[in-house]
Amino acid sequence: MLEILASVVEEPILQEIQTSMAIGLELDESTDVSVTRQLDLHIRYADKEGQLFSQFLDIVRVPDGKAVTIVRAVKDVLHKKYIPTAQLYGLGTDGAAVMTGRQNGVAKLLQDDYPWVVHVACAAHRLALACRDATMGVQYMATFRDHLQQLHLYFHNSANRTEVLLAASGLLGLKDLKVTEVKDTRWLSQHLAIQSLQRNLPSVLSALAEEVKVNKCPTAKGLYAFCSTFRFVAALHLQADVLPHLARLSKVFQKEMVNFLAIKEQVPVAMAAIRAIKEAGNQQPPGSCLAEFHSNLHDPAGLGGFDIASHEEERDRRGRVSLEGGDDFWSRFQRQVMDPYLDGLLNNLDRRFENLDILGAFHIFGAAPSDLENCTSNLQILSQKFLPQQPEHVVLQEWESFKHHLVVGAFQVEEMKMPSCPT
Structure with missing residues (x-):
């Protein structure tokens, strides 16, 4: 009975996740009262209007705390719930070595399969x-x-x-x-x-x-x-x-x-x-x-x-x-x-806190018009991460056009619009 009720609640949420253009996972290990090791998965996603939502995804038992075991469990959940990995862009973890290890950590192993994923370890925990x-x-x-x-x-x-x-x-x-x-x-x-x-x-x-x-x-x-x-x-x-x-x-x-x-x-x-x-x-x-x-x-x-x-x-x-x-x-x-x-x-x-360049590079999406000219280096960092196959000069050319749209063109927000001349 509980499983039926859970599926009724979960189905529309999974449908929204499956149609989302951007998804992020949050992972954490824990133990229950019987000292059984478990992996807690939460998910963040943007709907068609760009609104962000956070939902509990699953909690699964893992036999050990090894990175390969955790990655296998994550992939099983993603496959079982039909989560589109092509839209998986973010991964949030704590600062434990098993999550953040440069050679064989969970983030590194997931990025080997999904290289566009940005890993963010909890800053307060770090x-x-x-x-x-x-x-x-x-x-x-x-x-x-x-x-x-x-x-x-x-x-x-x-x-x-x-x-x-x-x-x-x-x-x-x-x-x-x-x-x-x-x-x-x-x-x-x-x-x-x-x-x-x-x-x-x-x-x-x-x-x-x-x-x-x-x-x-x-x-x-x-x-x-x-x-x-x-x-x-x-x-x-x-x-x-x-x-x-x-x-x-x-x-x-x-x-x-x-x-x-x-x-x-x-x-x-x-x-x-x-x-x-x-x-x-x-x-x-x-x-x-x-x-x-x-x-x-x-x-x-x-x-x-x-x-x-x-x-x-x-x-x-x-x-x-x-x-x-x-x-x-x-x-x-x-x-x-x-x-x-x-x-x-x-x-x-x-x-x-040495690897902060990719996070700081997102500043270009909230930069003031006066700062847009100084965003080239940030744009290069993002293009190397998310568009590795795209020639850099093509991205820079598109940016030159796009930033003018932000200042005086079709994408100009209200507070950026130039004052009109009095009649």
């Missing part, structure tokens, strides 16, 4: 993976990230510890207390965790010290020893300067209607901001978190209001740290943590 890879590439930053998560779990899993934290925040006059969870691929949740911890660090350290003193808690002792150090506070301020740039980028990528030209333009902007942080070193611009950090290095009350300096001196007496002043601590932090982390972040962003 950004999150670039940030994760940069963090995991520097040992201390990976440990820093793990301790953020441990702090969250330490207070989240105990009502008594949360009360101690709230009491400490009340004494210090802090509000909006929360130690936030860190997730690698949930749109840079680390940004929210850093904001929260920077705001609440005095309370967190006070609560941990109280747990050590009263309850002799070894977990609290370990967390306090890690978080009450020069390197931890420096890394916290570094992240507080870096992550807002990446968070803004992530929000651009999560818009319902993403302009892919914005991806090509905004990624270099974020990279330039990160590069400026690295080049500034210990001369960060006023208003930045690292500038505030440096202004507190010689504060008699301790770094940033915490007794960090005396704690490091105590570690020095035990022979674990060589302390020769705040500047030496900063030099070591910059050399061992900050510069490698920022270099890794820049390299990963460049690697994850």
